[in-house]
Amino acid sequence: MSLLQALMLFFVLLCVCCSRDPARPNFVIIMADDLGIGDLGCYGNSTLRTPNVDRLAREGVKLTQHLAASPLCTPSRAAFLTGRYAVRSGMASHNRFGVFLFTGSSGGLPPHEVTFAQRLREHGYHTGLVGKWHLGVSCHQRDDFCHHPQRHGFEFFHGFPLTNLRDCVPGSGSVFKSATRWVVHGPVQALLVCAFTLALLRCLGLVRVPVALVAAPVLLAVAVAGGYLAFLHFFRPANCVLMTGFEVVQRPASYEELTQRLTGEAVGFLERHAHAPFLLFLSFLHVHTAHFAAPKFAGHSLHGVYGDAVEELDWSVGQILVTLDRLGLANDTLVYFTSDHGAHVEEVSEEGTMHGGSNGIYKGGKANNWEGGIRVPGVVRFPRELGRGLELAEPTSHMDVFPTVLALAGAELPADRIIDGRDLMPLLRGMRARSEHEFLFHYCNAYLNAVRWRPPDGSALWKVFYFTPNFDPGTSGCFSSHVCFCFGKHVTRHDPPLLFDLTRDPGEHRPLTPESESRYHAVLAAVGEAVAAHTRTLNPAVPQQLSLGNLVWKPWLQL
Numbered sequence: 001m002s003l004l005q006a007l008m009l010f011f012v013l014l015c016v017c018c019s020r021d022p023a024r025p026n027f028v029i030i031m032a033d034d035l036g037i038g039d040l041g042c043y044g045n046s047t048l049r050t051p052n053v054d055r056l057a058r059e060g061v062k063l064t065q066h067l068a069a070s071p072l073c074t075p076s077r078a079a080f081l082t083g084r085y086a087v088r089s090g091m092a093s094h095n096r097f098g099v100f101l102f103t104g105s106s107g108g109l110p111p112h113e114v115t116f117a118q119r120l121r122e123h124g125y126h127t128g129l130v131g132k133w134h135l136g137v138s139c140h141q142r143d144d145f146c147h148h149p150q151r152h153g154f155e156f157f158h159g160f161p162l163t164n165l166r167d168c169v170p171g172s173g174s175v176f177k178s179a180t181r182w183v184v185h186g187p188v189q190a191l192l193v194c195a196f197t198l199a200l201l202r203c204l205g206l207v208r209v210p211v212a213l214v215a216a217p218v219l220l221a222v223a224v225a226g227g228y229l230a231f232l233h234f235f236r237p238a239n240c241v242l243m244t245g246f247e248v249v250q251r252p253a254s255y256e257e258l259t260q261r262l263t264g265e266a267v268g269f270l271e272r273h274a275h276a277p278f279l280l281f282l283s284f285l286h287v288h289t290a291h292f293a294a295p296k297f298a299g300h301s302l303h304g305v306y307g308d309a310v311e312e313l314d315w316s317v318g319q320i321l322v323t324l325d326r327l328g329l330a331n332d333t334l335v336y337f338t339s340d341h342g343a344h345v346e347e348v349s350e351e352g353t354m355h356g357g358s359n360g361i362y363k364g365g366k367a368n369n370w371e372g373g374i375r376v377p378g379v380v381r382f383p384r385e386l387g388r389g390l391e392l393a394e395p396t397s398h399m400d401v402f403p404t405v406l407a408l409a410g411a412e413l414p415a416d417r418i419i420d421g422r423d424l425m426p427l428l429r430g431m432r433a434r435s436e437h438e439f440l441f442h443y444c445n446a447y448l449n450a451v452r453w454r455p456p457d458g459s460a461l462w463k464v465f466y467f468t469p470n471f472d473p474g475t476s477g478c479f480s481s482h483v484c485f486c487f488g489k490h491v492t493r494h495d496p497p498l499l500f501d502l503t504r505d506p507g508e509h510r511p512l513t514p515e516s517e518s519r520y521h522a523v524l525a526a527v528g529e530a531v532a533a534h535t536r537t538l539n540p541a542v543p544q545q546l547s548l549g550n551l552v553w554k555p556w557l558q559l
Contacts, residue, residue, distance in 0.1 A: 025382065025408050026333040027120075027279040028270075028320060029401065031080070032313055033073065033132060033164070033288040036343025037377050038360030039310055045358065047302045048310050052318035056337055056379045061390040061428050065461075066378025067452075068341040069398045069420075070443055072367050072483075073134050073163060073288075074099040074546070076340045076398065081115040081135075081152070083402025083421035085443065087538060089113050091135075092446040093546035096485055098367070100136060100551065103162050103239050104558040107550030108136015108147025110543070116402045117279060118153025119411045126273040128156035130266045131283035134163045136545070138557050145246055154281070158244045158265045160253065161559070164285040168240035169255050172290030187221075195221070238558055248559050255292045258285070263316045267323045274327045279405070282320065286313040289347055289355050306355050334382040334408065336401060342366055342373040346477040363476065363508045367483035368469045369442040369449045370508055386428055394435035395454050395461070400424045418537055439530045444469075444486035445546075448535075451527050452502075460519075463508070464527045465498040467491040499523060 042057035069079030075086035136147030301307030343357030345365035364370025399421030469484035
């Protein structure tokens with residue numbers, strides 16, 4: 001070969017290499033459970049040790065107005081995975097119970113919904129979920145698994161189909177404590193009063209009833225109480241289960257070194273797929289109660305069992321980062337860290353110890369749409385494309401992960417449905433100065449609770465509330481009911497709505513009035529028009545996955 005031919009071949013190869021699209025990135029999506037934005041060092045906490053999440057923030061982009069699509073686990077996760085408000089898929093409740101409490105419930109993420117895992121798997125990615133699911137299991141038979149993660153695009157699943165509850169950890173109390181009080185002081189008490197009244201009237205000779213009729217309410221009361229106690233006894237082994245794929249591998253699940261075991265599964269997934277594009281969703285049980293931590297972390301934080309769990313979670317994040325470094329994958333892997341919603345401020349142990357986290361300067365928490373319930377950590381690291389140590393204060397949403405991941409992977413958005421998320425990369429790369437979310441709609445279960453408006457030509461950030469939760473007197477939470485509810489006597493409706501400017505009042509302490517804000521009526525009118533347009537895009541006939549009929553425990557669906 002002549003020198004001229006060799007040079008020509010060199011330039012041809014160089015042109016081919018230069019014109020080739022960058023390799024498709026890998027994705028590690030990390031979601032904490034009930035972690036507050038005020039719990040992390042990179043968001044201002046100085047008493048909890050979170051060096052690994054802080055490292056992500058130093059090496060990537062920190063979002064300071066990152067928002068959960070719902071302040072409660074199940075609807076938040078449904079919106080996160082699909083890029084759509086949970087009301088669109090029927091994953092937002094019209095009743096008091098906004099999440100699944102039994103593996104034997106029939107509701108769940110509908111099979112026709114499209115997750116980012118499903119789309120990436122269709123485009124050649126290996127996909128895995130380690131940890132919490134909480135989006136249903138089966139529909140009609142215990143083994144149809146119609147809502148299972150492996151029916152929604154995850155080829156590998158190791159974790160909890162339900163969630164972490166106090167009942168799952170012996171000695172941590174019962175999530176059904178209030179229900180126990182209802183049983184004791186409700187039907188059981190009424191039946192016993194009935195029996196006593198009949199017996200008294202019979203002894204006084206005022207009524208003539210057989211002894212069997214007097215005894216019947218007593219026997220029925222015993223049966224109700226006994227049945228409920230039996231339910232509580234069997235709840236843990238029935239619902240606190242660990243699965244690999246479609247198989248139950250531990251019943252009840254052991255919490256001994258649980259975070260270490262889940263981290264090991266996540267690391268193993270990364271090692272198995274280091275040479276092919278992958279998406280790993282690491283969905284922590286931390287820091288939902290009941291709290292747990294390995295001996296290495298137990299008792300070592302400054303914030304009791306909650307702080308121990310936070311610091312163990314951060315250790316696990318560190319193991320993922322070390323593994324990416326060791327495998328040479330860090331530069332080509334987008335790592336995203338968040339929490340499903342704000343910290344649970346009403347989480348108090350039976351001894352009266354606070355077991356919830358910090359939402360920083362923000363009001364409220366889990367289960368309500370004050371900023372403390374929906375403003376969550378959001379950290380994105382992608383070394384080959386994003387700068388280091390950047391901070392972004394534009395409104396962004398959990399739902400944005402769906403279109404962002406699909407765009408980077410070269411997958412198209414589904415054309416047959418509305419996607420509410422927006423691709424984050426133009427913002428993160430600095431190609432856009434403003435969020436594409438002019439309006440964001442904040443739902444309390446299935447009820448439109450508040451609206452956020454970021455006008456494209458203004459500096460204000462407006463938030464309008466149509467109703468607010470009734471906190472217990474003198475407190476900043478709904479302690480008597482453990483979480484805030486979304487309708488009836490549990491809320492106060494506002495007509496006209498409450499209006500806040502979050503740029504001047506991020507703690508939502510001072511609602512504006514026509515006298516204090518000249519744009520008051522114009523803002524409410526613009527938001528009202530946006531609500532009307534948004535409402536027209538909803539399908540009122542969508543099957544309700546969290547209806548009482550779907551939520552109730554069905555023995556034939558029990559794993």
